[in-house]
Amino acid sequence: MLAIEVDRLTKSFVLPSKRIVEAVRAITLSVEQGERLAYIGPNGAGKSTSIKILTGILHPTTGDAQVLGFVPWRQRKELARNIGVLFGQRSQLWFQLTPMQSYKLLGAIYGLSREELERRIDEYGSLLEAAALFDIPVRNLSLGQRMRCELTASLLHSPRVLFLDEPTIGLDLVAKQRFRELIVRLNEHKGTTVFLTSHDVSDIEQVAKRVIVINHGQIIYDDKVSVMKRSLLRTKLMEVRFDEPPGAIDIDGVQVLKSTDMGFKLSVDTEARSIKHVLDELLDRYSVGDISVLDPPLEEVISKIYETPRR
Amino acid sequence: MRALAATWCSAWLDAWANRRSFWTQLVVMTINDSVWVLFWILFFHRIGEVRGWDTEKMLLLFAILTTAAGIALGVFANARKVGQLAGDGELDATLTLPVDPLAHLLARRIDPSLIGDLAFGPILFALAGGPTPERIALFIVGSLCGAIVLTGFLIAAGSLTLFVGGRGEQADLAFQAALILASYPIDFFGGVTKILLFTAVPAAFISSLPAELVDSFTFQTTATLLGSAAFFSLLGIALFRLGMRRYASGAVWTRA
Numbered sequence: 255m256l257a258i259e260v261d262r263l264t265k266s267f268v269l270p271s272k273r274i275v276e277a278v279r280a281i282t283l284s285v286e287q288g289e290r291l292a293y294i295g296p297n298g299a300g301k302s303t304s305i306k307i308l309t310g311i312l313h314p315t316t317g318d319a320q321v322l323g324f325v326p327w328r329q330r331k332e333l334a335r336n337i338g339v340l341f342g343q344r345s346q347l348w349f350q351l352t353p354m355q356s357y358k359l360l361g362a363i364y365g366l367s368r369e370e371l372e373r374r375i376d377e378y379g380s381l382l383e384a385a386a387l388f389d390i391p392v393r394n395l396s397l398g399q400r401m402r403c404e405l406t407a408s409l410l411h412s413p414r415v416l417f418l419d420e421p422t423i424g425l426d427l428v429a430k431q432r433f434r435e436l437i438v439r440l441n442e443h444k445g446t447t448v449f450l451t452s453h454d455v456s457d458i459e460q461v462a463k464r465v466i467v468i469n470h471g472q473i474i475y476d477d478k479v480s481v482m483k484r485s486l487l488r489t490k491l492m493e494v495r496f497d498e499p500p501g502a503i504d505i506d507g508v509q510v511l512k513s514t515d516m517g518f519k520l521s522v523d524t525e526a527r528s529i530k531h532v533l534d535e536l537l538d539r540y541s542v543g544d545i546s547v548l549d550p551p552l553e554e555v556i557s558k559i560y561e562t563p564r565r
Numbered sequence: 566m567r568a569l570a571a572t573w574c575s576a577w578l579d580a581w582a583n584r585r586s587f588w589t590q591l592v593v594m595t596i597n598d599s600v601w602v603l604f605w606i607l608f609f610h611r612i613g614e615v616r617g618w619d620t621e622k623m624l625l626l627f628a629i630l631t632t633a634a635g636i637a638l639g640v641f642a643n644a645r646k647v648g649q650l651a652g653d654g655e656l657d658a659t660l661t662l663p664v665d666p667l668a669h670l671l672a673r674r675i676d677p678s679l680i681g682d683l684a685f686g687p688i689l690f691a692l693a694g695g696p697t698p699e700r701i702a703l704f705i706v707g708s709l710c711g712a713i714v715l716t717g718f719l720i721a722a723g724s725l726t727l728f729v730g731g732r733g734e735q736a737d738l739a740f741q742a743a744l745i746l747a748s749y750p751i752d753f754f755g756g757v758t759k760i761l762l763f764t765a766v767p768a769a770f771i772s773s774l775p776a777e778l779v780d781s782f783t784f785q786t787t788a789t790l791l792g793s794a795a796f797f798s799l800l801g802i803a804l805f806r807l808g809m810r811r812y813a814s815g816a817v818w819t820r821a
Contacts (some may be wrong), residue, residue: 267813270730306814311660313810334663344658348575350582355575362571363662391582 257415257447258285258308263317265303277303279471280317287414290441290448292462292479296560300471301451305419308449309339322414335364338413338446342423345400346407347392353403354388357410364411371410378406381443382436398429405436415447416440422454434460455552467559475559482559483549490529491548492520497541505535516543521550568664572672580675587677594681598631601748602689616752621693623750625779628690629704630747630772633711635683637719638740642676644716645740647805648723648733654814667720667805700779706787707775713794714770715743720801727808739766747771767797 265278278300285291295301306312308321310330319326324333340346347356354375361371379385384402387395395403401421408416418437422430438461440446450461458465458479465482467475475482492508496516503510503518507526512519522532529547536542580587602624609620618626637644647670650656659666659673690696690704722739726732743766746754751762751773762769770793778786 303814306657309661311657311814312812330660331663331665334661337661339661341657346658346661348579350579351575355578359571359575360662363568363664365567 255287256284257287257322259320261318263307263319264315265307266315276471281473283466285447287447288445290461290463292458292465293449293451294458294465295468299468301468302419305417305451309417336414338408338416340404340408340418340421342420346404349392352389352391356407360407360410374410378409382406397424398426401425418450420452422452422457437461459552469560483552483555488523488525489550490522490524491550492522493546494518494542495544497543500540505532508532569668569672572669576673576675580677590678591681594678595685598685618750618752622780624689624693626750626772626776628686628694629708629711629775631682632686632708633715633771635679635686636712637715639676639679639683641671641716642674643670644719645736647720648726648736651812652726652732656812657814703779703782707778710790710794711771711775714767714797717797717801718743718767721804724804724808727811742766743768
């Protein structure tokens with residue numbers, strides 16, 4: 255069953271100079287319930303604008319969209335009861351109050367009974383390991399602590415779809431890692447659909463199963479993360495440790511990226527030479543102690559997609 | 566209503582979080598208002614009655630103005646900020662909630678300094694307004710109508726930001742004009758200015774007409790005041806709702 259359906263959605267803004275900018279250009283996509291989708295693109299690609307239309311914040315210029323069967327800009331209030339939204343750059347919590355005070359307000363807004371609210375606060379406090387933070391004024395929380403409390407706020411009404419717009423921005427490595435694990439756990443435990451935008455490649459690798467790349471307001475790629483890595487790459491990386499200094503390595507299609515006396519990092523053009531062929535040659539010609547074959551970092555893959563010329 | 570009441574309570578808690586600041590702002594505003602009262606007492610003492618207005622009637626007008634402003638700008642403090650919030654794209658967090666955005670915005674911020682006005686107005690009326698049960702009732706009705714007119718007018722002016730751009734500068738101008746002009750009795754003005762005070766800047770409905778209602782009740786004044794309150798509140802709501810279709814959000818760091 256589909257959680258999100260978008261059909262030729264367009265959003266234009268008129269700048270003060272009267273110039274019209276098309277932030278989103280005829281986007282069509284669908285997301286199944288329970289999916290974990292990364293919606294990525296370079297700055298100004300149209301990611302946040304798309305999310306804001308899908309959450310009912312912005313009205314589109316043309317096109318149709320349904321989220322859980324609701325048209326976001328016409329049924330914003332009904333939709334808001336069924337989705338959770340977390341903006342890394344926006345806060346749902348009241349700065350001077352404690353998260354607990356904000357949660358009580360959200361409980362009233364979402365019509366939760368006192369018992370139900372307390373049960374959910376306990377549940378997410380434990381799941382997100384954040385219960386100890388709930389009685390500290392938000393102004394005194396670190397960014398990582400605040401984001402955990404923000405996530406709790408966006409989950410209190412048990413949303414079926416969770417929109418996360420750069421949720422790990424500004425977090426340290428440990429906080430980011432913990433945050434990603436929480437999102438995956440939520441998806442697996444509750445079946446919550448996750449719609450994530452991020453510039454952090456690790457967010458995409460560790461959270462999403464599917465990736466949509468948007469650039470210049472248009473979708474330029476849509477597939478599984480694993481497929482993206484494999485199909486778009488014509489290079490593989492090899493890390494080789496030799497038993498004795500190999501001298502110069504001269505194999506067609508192989509480029510030396512980095513080298514020490516015995517250790518080499520090689521890039522293999524798999525269209526020019528197969529990995530098997532390169533491995534055979536290395537083993538035949540040199541005394542190899544250890545060898546590993548790696549995919550290049552996802553950044554490289556994404557950069558290649560971003561460089562796709564504008565249609 | 567439960568959501569609105571809870572939002573309003575949170576706004577009070579938020580303002581109350583810094584108690585020293587809360588009380589300082591409240592006391593400073595009360596001193597400011599007292600200076601105005603002193604000014605009008607000295608003015609009428611020296612000049613005498615002006616176009617039917619004397620100290621007693623002037624203090625009545627001032628009591629109504631401070632009460633109305635206290636409600637519109639103290640209790641519904643965001644009425645004055647709607648344009649700025651919209652222009653800066655700060656309505657996103659509100660729009661992700663299942664609430665009426667305008668009602669939520671109005672309930673979500675308290676301005677302690679204007680709460681000083683709200684405390685000052687009724688006290689001034691009790692001391693100088695000749696309170697009788699009838700006059701108290703009319704004072705409440707007049708102040709509420711004045712507050713509704715001012716709130717609606719400020720929302721309408723702020724909502725223009727959604728049509729013409731900017732950061733709510735129109736609302737600042739409207740706020741300044743309405744409060745300054747409402748500080749003086751309508752009879753001090755004449756000609757085109759007087760017409761403007763019943764239309765473009767409805768200062769007459771905020772203070773002079775409510776004072777007239779308390780001082781000499783007529784059904785016509787009551788109907789005019791209620792009509793103006795209905796008109797300006799509907800104008801504010803309509804312009805805000807229409808404008809929200811053009812809301813462009815933003816990408817600024819904000820606390821919502």
